[in-house]
Amino acid sequence: MNSAEDKSLDNIFQNLLSMKGIFQNREVLRSSYTPDYLPHRMDQINAVAEILVSALRGESPSNILIYGKTGTGKTATLESVSKKLMDLAEKMNVECRVLFINCERIDTQYRILAHLARHYNREVPITGWPTDQVFNEFRDALDKKEQVAIIILDEIDNLVKKSGDDILYNLSRINSDLKKAKVSIIGISNDLTFTDYLDPRVKSSLGEEEIIFPPYNALQLSDILEQRSKMAFKENTLEPSVIPLCSAFAAQEHGDARKALDLLRVSGEIAERSRDSVVKEEHVRRAREKIEQDRITEVVRTLPTQSKLVLYSIVLLDKGNDTHELNTGDVYNVYRRLCRMIDSDVLTQRRVTDLISELDMLGIVNATVVSKGRYGRTKEIALSVPAESTRKVLLDDYRLRSLKDSKPFYNQQRL
Numbered sequence: 260m261n262s263a264e265d266k267s268l269d270n271i272f273q274n275l276l277s278m279k280g281i282f283q284n285r286e287v288l289r290s291s292y293t294p295d296y297l298p299h300r301m302d303q304i305n306a307v308a309e310i311l312v313s314a315l316r317g318e319s320p321s322n323i324l325i326y327g328k329t330g331t332g333k334t335a336t337l338e339s340v341s342k343k344l345m346d347l348a349e350k351m352n353v354e355c356r357v358l359f360i361n362c363e364r365i366d367t368q369y370r371i372l373a374h375l376a377r378h379y380n381r382e383v384p385i386t387g388w389p390t391d392q393v394f395n396e397f398r399d400a401l402d403k404k405e406q407v408a409i410i411i412l413d414e415i416d417n418l419v420k421k422s423g424d425d426i427l428y429n430l431s432r433i434n435s436d437l438k439k440a441k442v443s444i445i446g447i448s449n450d451l452t453f454t455d456y457l458d459p460r461v462k463s464s465l466g467e468e469e470i471i472f473p474p475y476n477a478l479q480l481s482d483i484l485e486q487r488s489k490m491a492f493k494e495n496t497l498e499p500s501v502i503p504l505c506s507a508f509a510a511q512e513h514g515d516a517r518k519a520l521d522l523l524r525v526s527g528e529i530a531e532r533s534r535d536s537v538v539k540e541e542h543v544r545r546a547r548e549k550i551e552q553d554r555i556t557e558v559v560r561t562l563p564t565q566s567k568l569v570l571y572s573i574v575l576l577d578k579g580n581d582t583h584e585l586n587t588g589d590v591y592n593v594y595r596r597l598c599r600m601i602d603s604d605v606l607t608q609r610r611v612t613d614l615i616s617e618l619d620m621l622g623i624v625n626a627t628v629v630s631k632g633r634y635g636r637t638k639e640i641a642l643s644v645p646a647e648s649t650r651k652v653l654l655d656d657y658r659l660r661s662l663k664d665s666k667p668f669y670n671q672q673r674l
């Protein structure tokens with residue numbers, strides 16, 4: 260870099276630094292931050308505390324199942340109640356530990372037991388031992404003294420779907436093996452129906468108590484955002500309509516506090532980048548589009564190749580109006596040609612129909628089944644996302660790149 264360039268880079272930074280900025284502390288808007296007080300969760304906090312208080316008396320609390328959609332404050336509530344419980348236990352000299360396990364990351368029986376055993380200072384290899392041995396290691400370490408262990412399994416539905424319910428069966432029966440220690444289990448799930456996958460004994464033992472976290476409505480989300488915005492933004496940097504708008508958008512999509520917080524943070528970032536000194540409604544609308552576009556990009560980018568080929572066929576056929584004029588047959592014809600062009604396997608029309616249904620569930624296309632009288636039933640398909648940006652993301656995949664200039668070879672010969 261020559262000195263002129265260096266100087267101009269210097270200027271760029273100086274200019275940016277001298278800009279006033281809107282944020283005081285952006286980090287408090289991230290979902291990793293848990294505030295001390297959680298508005299609109301008093302009932303749930305009370306319910307959890309009422310059950311867990313037995314741990315402070317040296318007894319084992321009932322097991323609990325906690326349900327609620329994503330972003331309804333389940334993890335935040337459990338974290339803050341556990342923190343308080345541990346503080347009190349320390350003050351009262353009671354042996355009680357809360358062990359928080361995220362089952363999205365730690366997702367097999369072996370890994371969970373190894374994690375628990377290591378928490379009590381036992382050495383367990385990453386793999387290789389029989390599961391029984393890891394289980395015994397944990398049980399023996401725990402039973403060395405009188406103590407209560409509360410094991411919180413966050414995203415327990417993922418665990419059960421991936422690894423079955425053996426671990427829950429074993430943990431829920433551990434108390435009968437323990438002489439000194441006591442164990443309670445708290446399962447947190449996004450999916451109300453996940454207990455259908457459980458052995459009835461596990462289901463009744465785990466669900467001794469059930470607590471539901473309902474979605475937040477727009478007013479509740481506004482309170483949550485108000486609380487955070489006081490810490491996150493400098494004074495007088497939000498137009499009055501910003502928080503209600505973020506809350507209204509997030510409430511439309513099942514009352515998710517994480518979405519509402521993301522929307523507020525991205526709105527602030529867009530305002531800052533546009534060098535505006537206050538966040539306005541217009542920034543919220545742009546933030547919403549950006550978040551949605553980022554979501555679509557991520558979903559499309561991570562689709563399997565066959566689904567990408569099906570989606571690319573739909574993109575090629577898309578005429579930019581929202582009429583459902585494509586049917587599965589049209590899509591399949593284009594798909595088949597595209598597969599041949601890149602030497603890929605060709606799936607049956609039935610499989611492609613399934614892939615279209617999956618794209619529908621992901622919100623990328625809209626597929627409606629219509630009856631064609633004596634011609635049977637077919638799906639009418641329309642793209643639910645912007646064609647051009649989707650095309651770009653698809654063509655970023657090196658396997659599809661050579662299809663860049665393809666045409667749909669589509670001639671409308673339908674009856």
Ligand SMILES: Nc1ncnc2c1ncn2[C@@H]1O[C@H](COP(=O)(O)OP(=O)(O)OP(=O)(O)O)[C@@H](O)[C@H]1O
Pocket residue numbers: 289290291292293294296297298299300327328329330331332333334335336448449483516517520
């Ligand atoms: N009542 C509340 N007050 C303040 N912040 C909240 C409240 N509820 C949720 N949040 C915030 O929203 C974000 C998401 O909450 P949390 O992770 O607890 O949701 P969750 O129900 O566990 O969701 P998931 O099932 O996706 O893990 C976090 O940043 C959390 O601090």
